[in-house]
Amino acid sequence: MKFFIDTANLAQIQEAHDLGILDGVTTNPTLMAKEGIKGEAAIMKHYEAICEMVEGDVSAEVLSTDFKTIVEEGKKLAAIHPNIVVKVPMIKDGVKAIKWFTENGIRTNCTLVFSAGQAILAAKAGAAYVSPFIGRIDDSNWDGVELIAQIAQIYSIQGFKTEILAASIRSALHIVKCAEVGADVCTCPVDSILGLLKHPLTDIGLAKFLEDAKKM
Ligand code: G3P
Secondary structure, eight states: OEEEEEOOOHHHHHHHHHHTOOOEEEOOHHHHHHTTOOSHHHHHHHHHHHHHHOSSEEEEEOOOOSHHHHHHHHHHHHTTOTTEEEEEESSHHHHHHHHHHHHTTOOEEEEEEOSHHHHHHHHHHTOSEEEEBHHHHHHTTSOHHHHHHHHHHHHHHHTOOOEEEEBSOOSHHHHHHHHHHTOSEEEEOHHHHHHTTOOHHHHHHHHHHHHHHTTO
């Protein structure tokens, strides 16, 4: 399973990169706005900076919702760097645009996916990634990990090549559960990634070893 970081914060991207386990980055308009990135030139420059920091795929989201403008915007984003993956919302014009991008050699990440039906459509249109938002599904009292398992089963039976990118990850446990049910990628906040490190018995064991090392 690949590890992406879900942020537009350069310091956090660097922190995950320095850990040596980072395979890519996902962003969205909320995360970009949080970093104070405003205007087309600044947005383009920020994606360029991210692409220079990491070797893997970087998802850059379109801001329009009609086919023609999604395509125009996506072409500009894809031209920034070969690792840019154009993130397109799961709407009717979005599906049409994903199909257009697929036929024109531009890779896409279909975002805002909350059902198996939507994941089937994304795969049919040729999306490189599908992004089910598991934390938001949990928030609505359904089971986000269960959706990942269902999509993994459908894609395996049908032979779809689209990679399942589990998004809206809220904890280290989410990452473990997604790995268990066959997610291809988890995109996570840095805290959830660092949460994987933690176990009280590791801390207790290390304290004892360091104490005993003094007697060596
Ligand atoms: O990038 C999409 C997704 O990961 C957003 O997560 O925490 O806003 O539901 P969240």
